[in-house]
Every structure is written in C-alpha cells, then in structure tokens.
Amino acid sequence: MIRGVLKVGLGSCGIAAGALEVYDYFLSDAVKKNLGNILSFGEQRITIGKTSCIGLCFAEPLVEFCTDDIKILYGRVDKIFAEKIVNGILSNTLPLENRILEDEEVKKYIGPQVKLALKNCGIIDPENIEDYIERKGYSALQKAVFEMSDREVIEVIKESGLRGRGGAGFLTGQKWEFLLQAAGEKKYLVCNADEGDPGAFMDRAILEGDPHSVIEGMAIAAKATGAQLGYIYCRAEYPLAIKRTVKAINDAREKNFLGKNILGTDFSFDIILKEGAGAFVCGEETALIMSIHDRRGMPNLRPPFPAEKGINDSPTNINNVETYANVSGIVANGAESFNKYKSGNSTGTKVFALAGKVKRVGLVEVPMGLTIREVVQEIGGGSSTKYPLKAVQIGGPAGGCIPEKLFDTPINYDSINATGAIMGSGGLIVMDTNSCMVDVARYFLQFTQNESCGKCTFCRIGTKRMFEILQRITEGKGDENDISLLEELSNHVRKTSLCGLGQLAPNPVLTTLKFFKGEYMAHVKEKKCPAGVCRALIKVLINPEQCTGCTACTKVCPVNAISGEKKKPHVIDAKLCTKCGICIQKCKFDAIYKN
Amino acid sequence: MGNCCNNADNSALQTEAEEIIAFTGKEKTISILQEVQKRKGYLPEALLCEIARLTGIAISDFYGVATFYSQFSFTPLGKYVVKLCNGTACFVSGADLLYETLCDFLKIKNNETTPDGLFTIETVACIGCCSLAPVVMIGDRLYGKQTPSGIRDLLQEIVTLESAGNSDGGKV
Ligand SMILES: Cc1cc2nc3c(=O)[nH]c(=O)nc-3n(C[C@H](O)[C@H](O)[C@H](O)COP(=O)(O)O)c2cc1C
Ligand code: FES
Numbered sequence: 001m002i003r004g005v006l007k008v009g010l011g012s013c014g015i016a017a018g019a020l021e022v023y024d025y026f027l028s029d030a031v032k033k034n035l036g037n038i039l040s041f042g043e044q045r046i047t048i049g050k051t052s053c054i055g056l057c058f059a060e061p062l063v064e065f066c067t068d069d070i071k072i073l074y075g076r077v078d079k080i081f082a083e084k085i086v087n088g089i090l091s092n093t094l095p096l097e098n099r100i101l102e103d104e105e106v107k108k109y110i111g112p113q114v115k116l117a118l119k120n121c122g123i124i125d126p127e128n129i130e131d132y133i134e135r136k137g138y139s140a141l142q143k144a145v146f147e148m149s150d151r152e153v154i155e156v157i158k159e160s161g162l163r164g165r166g167g168a169g170f171l172t173g174q175k176w177e178f179l180l181q182a183a184g185e186k187k188y189l190v191c192n193a194d195e196g197d198p199g200a201f202m203d204r205a206i207l208e209g210d211p212h213s214v215i216e217g218m219a220i221a222a223k224a225t226g227a228q229l230g231y232i233y234c235r236a237e238y239p240l241a242i243k244r245t246v247k248a249i250n251d252a253r254e255k256n257f258l259g260k261n262i263l264g265t266d267f268s269f270d271i272i273l274k275e276g277a278g279a280f281v282c283g284e285e286t287a288l289i290m291s292i293h294d295r296r297g298m299p300n301l302r303p304p305f306p307a308e309k310g311i312n313d314s315p316t317n318i319n320n321v322e323t324y325a326n327v328s329g330i331v332a333n334g335a336e337s338f339n340k341y342k343s344g345n346s347t348g349t350k351v352f353a354l355a356g357k358v359k360r361v362g363l364v365e366v367p368m369g370l371t372i373r374e375v376v377q378e379i380g381g382g383s384s385t386k387y388p389l390k391a392v393q394i395g396g397p398a399g400g401c402i403p404e405k406l407f408d409t410p411i412n413y414d415s416i417n418a419t420g421a422i423m424g425s426g427g428l429i430v431m432d433t434n435s436c437m438v439d440v441a442r443y444f445l446q447f448t449q450n451e452s453c454g455k456c457t458f459c460r461i462g463t464k465r466m467f468e469i470l471q472r473i474t475e476g477k478g479d480e481n482d483i484s485l486l487e488e489l490s491n492h493v494r495k496t497s498l499c500g501l502g503q504l505a506p507n508p509v510l511t512t513l514k515f516f517k518g519e520y521m522a523h524v525k526e527k528k529c530p531a532g533v534c535r536a537l538i539k540v541l542i543n544p545e546q547c548t549g550c551t552a553c554t555k556v557c558p559v560n561a562i563s564g565e566k567k568k569p570h571v572i573d574a575k576l577c578t579k580c581g582i583c584i585q586k587c588k589f590d591a592i593y594k595n
Numbered sequence: 596m597g598n599c600c601n602n603a604d605n606s607a608l609q610t611e612a613e614e615i616i617a618f619t620g621k622e623k624t625i626s627i628l629q630e631v632q633k634r635k636g637y638l639p640e641a642l643l644c645e646i647a648r649l650t651g652i653a654i655s656d657f658y659g660v661a662t663f664y665s666q667f668s669f670t671p672l673g674k675y676v677v678k679l680c681n682g683t684a685c686f687v688s689g690a691d692l693l694y695e696t697l698c699d700f701l702k703i704k705n706n707e708t709t710p711d712g713l714f715t716i717e718t719v720a721c722i723g724c725c726s727l728a729p730v731v732m733i734g735d736r737l738y739g740k741q742t743p744s745g746i747r748d749l750l751q752e753i754v755t756l757e758s759a760g761n762s763d764g765g766k767v
Pocket of ligand 2: 200680
C-alpha cells in the first residue's frame with residue numbers, strides 16, 4: 001500500500017523548542033483516528049512518525065509531510081499550526097505558509113552542504129532499525145564480512161583519506177593498521193562520544209539521529225582489526241543519545257549485526273555503552289581509558305599509545321563518533337565517494353555545530369575546502385544582530401579565534417592550523433563586534449583551569465595564573481607587562497603539559513593576542529573595552545536627545561537604577577548600575593549606549 | 596570520611612546497598628556511584644560505607660572517584676536543579692546575565708541550594724542545544740532563548756506552584 005508519513009523532528013533541540021507537544025498532538029486519539037483511517041491524497045494512508053535532528057535548528061520544531069508524490073517541510077510548527085496541517089490533510093488543502101524548503105534563505109542554508117556522516121539524520125526514525133536497513137544500512141558491514149579481506153577494508157579507509165574527526169585529525173586507516181598489527185589476543189575499540197567542548201553538539205546529533213551508522217562503523221573496524229569488544233563512551237549529559245544508542249545496540253544484536261558469529265560467520269564483536277560522569281579531560285584518550293577502568297580520569301604519558309596498551313592493557317583503537325559514522329559510506333561506495341571532496345591534505349566533509357551570532361544556526365555538514373566565509377555568510381546568513389561579524393571561535397578550548405579578515409581560509413586541517421586555531425571537533429561559534437576577545441580568552445582559560453586534572457604543575461597552576469591575569473585585564477587592573485607574562489606562561493604550559501588539555505590550553509590566548517592585540521592594549525593602557533563588554537571599563541548612559549521617556553527601561557532594570565518622569569528623558573544612577581545592558585536591548589529608540 | 600563505617604548494622608541500608616550492587620556489578624566504582632546518585636540525588640555517606648563493606652572497594656576509592664567527576668554531589672540537591680548552560684554559544688549570547696538573575700532571585704550562588712531545599716543552581720558547559728542559546732534546564736526540561744525576565748517568570752511560577760502545594764518535582 002502507498003502511504004504518507006507525517007514526521008516530527010525529535011532531537012534534543014527540537015524537543016526543547018516544543019516538538020514533543022506537536023508529536024503528542026499528532027498521536028492524540030482524535031487525530032490518529034481521523035488521519036489513520038482517511039484515504040486522502042489519492043488513496044494514501046497517513047502514519048505518524050518521528051526522526052531526529054534535521055539540521056535546521058533555527059526553524060525548530062520541524063514537521064515533514066511526505067507521500068510518494070510530495071514532500072513538504074514545515075518549520076516553526078506549534079500546536080495551532082499542527083492543527084492546521086491535520087485539517088489540511090483531511091480537506092486536501094495543505095497549508096502553504098511555513099513551507100521552509102521553498103524559502104530562498106533555507107535554500108542557501110542547504111545548498112552548499114554535503115551529507116555523508118549525516119546522511120540519515122533527520123530522515124530515518126533512529127529507534128527503528130528497519131528504517132536504517134531500508135536505506136542500505138548494514139550493507140557495508142555485509143560487504144566487509146563477505147567480500148573483503150581485513151587488509152582491503154583498511155586499504156579503502158586509507159585511500160579515502162579519512163582523518164579522525166575528534167580533533168587531532170590522525171589518519172584513521174593508519175590507526176586501524178596499528179591495531180591490526182598489534183600483538184595480543186584481546187583487542188578493543190572505543191568510540192569517543194564524550195564531546196566535552198562547550199559549544200559543540202555534532203556527536204550528540206549523530207547518536208540521537210543515526211546511532212546505527214556508528215555501530216556499523218565500529219563493527220566494520222572490528223572486522224578489519226580483529227577487535228572483539230567495543231565501548232561507546234558517551235557523556236552523561238546526553239540522556240536521549242544514550243537511550244537511543246542502547247536501543248540500537250540491542251536491536252543490532254538481535255539482527256545478528258553484533259554479538260556472536262555475526263551474520264553466521266566466525267566473526268564476533270559486541271558493544272557496551274559506558275556513561276561518562278562529567279569531566280572534560282576524559283575526552284583525552286588515555287584519560288578515557290582510565291575512566292572506563294572506573295578510575296579517576298587522569299591522562300597518562302604516551303607512549304605507550306592505546307594501540308599498544310589500552311583497555312585492560314590490551315591494544316585499543318579510539319575513534320570519534322563522526323569518524324565511525326563516515327566508515328560505512330566509504331566501504332559501501334568506495335574511497336572515491338569520499339575523497340572526491342578534497343582540499344589540501346583533507347578529504348570528505350566536516351560536520352559543524354554552527355552557533356552564536358548568525359541568522360541560521362544549526363548542524364551543518366560541508367565539504368572540505370569551503371571557506372569559513374561561505375559557512376558563516378551563505379549557510380549561516382551573516383550576522384543576526386545589527387553589528388558586523390568579528391571572528392569565529394573554532395575548536396573549543398583547544399582552538400582559537402579566527403578574525404573576519406581571514407574568513408577566506410578554506411576549511412581543511414592544514415589551513416585552519418596555519419591560523420593558530422585547530423579544526424577541533426566541530427564547534428563553530430560566530431561572534432560579532434559586541435564580543436570582547438580578551439573576555440573570550442578569559443572565558444576559555446576559566447574553563448581549562450577548571451577542567452585541568454591537576455597532574456601537571458604548569459597545567460594546574462599555569463592555567464590558573466593565566467586566568468587570573470586575564471581576569472585582571474578585563475577588570476581594568478592589568479598593565480603592559482601582563483601581556484608578555486601571558487605569552488611567557490603560554491609557552492611554558494604548552495611545553496610542559498602531558499596531555500592535549502594543557503598543551504593546547506594557551507591557544508585561545510595566543511590567537512587573540514595575535515589577531516586582536518589592539519584590544520588587549522586598549523584594556524591595559526587606556527582602560528577601555530572597545531567591544532563594551534568588560535563591565536569595570538564601561539559606563540551605560542542615556543542619550544537625552546533620543547530618550548522619549550517611554551519608561552520601558554525602568555521596568556526591566558534588575559536593580560532599579562533608572563529613573564525619570566514619563567515622557568521626559570531618563571537617567572541612570574551610575575552607583576547602582578551593574579552594566580548588565582538589559583536596558584540597551586529593551587530600548588526601541590537606541591537611546592541607551594555603552595561608553 | 597570519618598568513622599562512618601560503624602553503623603553498618605542497619606538492615607534497610609544493607610538491602611539498598613545489595614540492590615545497587617546487584618544492578619551494577621561489584622567492581623564498577625563509577626557505575627555504583629552513578630546509581631547511588633540517581634536514586635538518592637546525592638551520595639549519602641552511610642550508604643557508600645555499606646557498599647564499600649560489601650564490595651571490598653575502599654571508601655577512599657569512592658571518595659577519590661566521586662570528587663573527580665562533576666556528576667556527583669555529597670550534599671542533597673534542591674528539588675529543582677536549575678542548570679544554567681555556560682557553554683561558548685550561551686556565553687556569547689548573554690549567559691552571564693541569566694546567572695546574575697538566578698543568583699539575584701534565589702539569593703544563592705553556583706552549586707548552592709536554597710535553605711528551603713527547593714532550588715540548586717548548577718552552571719554546566721554546553722547542554723548540546725547551542726542553537727537555542729542561551730539555555731537553562733530545570734529538572735528534565737529545557738528552556739531555550741532565555742531572557743532575564745523570562746527566567747524570573749519561570750522561577751516565580753514554580754515558587755507559586757510550590758506554595759500552593761501542588762507540583763510534580765522538576766517537570767514544570
Ligand atoms: C582534553 C582533550 C579532550 C578531548 N575530547 C574529545 C572529545 O570530546 N571527543 C573526541 O572524539 N575526541 C576528543 N579528544 C581527542 C581524543 O583524545 C582522540 O584524539 C580522539 O578521540 C581520536 O579519535 P579520532 O582519531 O577519530 O579523531 C580530546 C583530546 C583532549 C586532549
Ligand atoms: S553552549 Fe549552551 S547549549 Fe551549547
């Protein structure tokens with residue numbers, strides 16, 4: 001029978017935007033009875049379905065209606081609009097508004113994207129293995145098991161040029177080869193789903209939206225390397241991803257894609273999900289292994305690398321979620337399907353969590369070689385505020401800020417590294433001229449000094465001192481020596497830390513110093529914050545010429561610092577004012593400003 | 596952790612400890628702590644001592660692991676845990692204003708609980724919904740694109756519900 005499906009996007013972000021209410025409404029008895037039984041749209045039966053993050057996070061909640069002939073995506077659906085859709089289906093006149101795929105802006109968002117790792121996200125029901133299989137799921141595993149030798153699998157991954165998507169960008173095929181060659185009976189795989197970078201949600205979206213792609217990637221890796229057991233180490237803050245992944249593992253086991261004698265062969269491999277307990281450093285591979293061993297997640301000196309000595313002291317290969325998600329496509333469609341997207345020494349695509357001050361935020365997957373400008377301007381639609389864009393932060397606490405003048409940098413590992421930032425795992429946060437770069441550096445150092453496990457002295461104390469210096473500068477108490485002190489400390493912390501956390505912690509400071517030194521100077525010399533962020537250095541004032549005395553600001557001021565008669569210019573009591581800036585956002589007449 | 600290990604004769608405690616171990620397995624320090632945290636909302640010393648006795652895991656090991664990971668707490672949390680995201684996206688979208696509003700309204704700081712046991716403030720780094728920044732989570736529910744006045748209204752609503760004596764703990 002032909003059928004129509006009404007699908008709701010139920011990723012974490014969709015749910016937060018109210019998608020569950022819409023889904024529940026579609027499932028309510030009245031609607032189900034009507035829709036389930038009507039034969040509208042040329043004899044088609046309508047079923048209610050769900051999928052995960054469709055990637056258009058800026059237009060959540062999303063509802064898709066498709067039959068064999070039509071496919072309509074509705075954005076910003078609330079319950080009232082959901083009713084309209086249902087009535088439209090019943091009466092054969094679907095609402096014309098909110099069809100966002102026809103929207104020119106949305107076309108710009110989708111146009112440059114290429115979906116390889118996210119090929120199923122937002123299309124399939126992640127809790128239904130049949131949906132995955134229908135889209136050729138597990139066919140790559142069958143190919144690897146029945147038609148390819150271990151070597152051939154590793155060769156095709158090598159040829160594809162796939163590099164680790166967890167940050168460092170090491171060649172995946174080579175890592176697998178290390179494991180294959182490692183001596184030892186027992187071998188392990190780990191999928192790193194700790195995703196600790198603040199401002200990153202790619203791995204969450206993949207596990208929530210297409211967990212089987214990760215499982216299949218791991219099973220293929222196991223086949224190629226001889227591993228018998230795998231762990232997916234997922235951060236506890238992602239309950240929905242955990243739930244869906246656990247279900248997917250069980251379903252895959254039931255279908256014999258995991259477990260003993262996979263597909264009737266003598267190849268056996270199983271996966272355990274291990275929940276993290278909240279520690280950023282556990283994303284680092286040796287710390288992660290300690291955590292899997294139920295210990296404090298302290299990193300260890302490498303070598304020995306995990307490929308020699310990992311879980312239970314046996315050879316272990318660790319890859320990121322997105323890395324595994326790319327594997328099945330490469331095995332099924334050949335290395336060329338991946339490396340035809342190429343820029344410098346990077347191939348394929350990269351998923352980014354595009355967020356911050358751009359019009360269209362969401363989960364985007366772009367081919368290597370697209371420029372930062374294209375991602376920010378075309379896909380993201382440029383600044384979402386009235387201020388121009390200033391920089392992007394890429395790579396999280398280990399990364400850096402790339403200024404607007406370098407937005408033509410193509411996205412590939414080498415070009416991004418050349419700026420002093422790193423590709424990282426895919427957090428891409430856009431900032432406008434209202435962001436203070438010294439404050440951003442302070443923010444990241446606060447994060448790293450907090451998350452330092454404390455093992456190395458320079459990482460433990462050096463990052464704390466760096467944070468204190470930055471704090472001092474943002475409070476207007478810094479002097480010029482502080483800047484050279486920051487540079488000196490950065491060098492020491494970088495050189496004397498055992499793991500990547502400390503080695504890369506100075507990056508946010510070094511990149512902002514490199515590209516925005518003037519801003520640091522303004523803070524220490526003139527005691528001014530050009531972006532108007534650092535509160536100790538600014539005043540909030542009302543321009544009496546522009547103030548109409550509408551009193552809107554007095555109502556929102558949390559400390560009652562604004563006074564004045566109605567229809568007469570107001571004034572701010574500088575002694576009470578905390579410079580929170582809420583009044584500035586509220587004022588319709590642009591009468592309040594920072595100085 | 597003092598000499599807590601003396602009061603292990605409490606049979607209710609033993610039953611609970613046995614249940615937890617049966618669920619998680621004997622060697623899994625982190626899983627055991629996670630299960631205790633999940634059931635109790637914090638890590639009660641007496642229960643941990645009982646589990647230590649039954650599993651042979653040293654109480655100092657529990658303490659060492661529990662202090663390393665941010666998921667664990669040694670004091671009971673409020674009925675409503677207000678998690679304020681301070682990830683990068685939320686940070687550039689004004690999370691600091693929300694934090695001030697929360698502290699101002701509840702008269703407590705980060706990781707503190709109100710004296711009436713109703714609210715705890717926890718700042719966290721990225722909830723993974725950066726597209727909705729700035730984000731606040733109360734109980735299991737996420738509130739995106741928050742403003743100071745929005746947060747104040749939300750908290751006020753909970754306070755009103757609570758004083759009227761009807762609420763469902765975290766699912767406002
Ligand atoms: C402090 C620190 C945190 C890290 N966090 C993560 C993480 O959250 N997710 C991840 O995949 N890799 C993370 N990494 C990188 C891992 O150590 C490791 O390189 C990666 O998981 C390897 O997988 P890949 O080759 O597929 O990228 C982190 C590294 C460091 C030093
Ligand atoms: S930064 Fe707040 S949800 Fe990601």
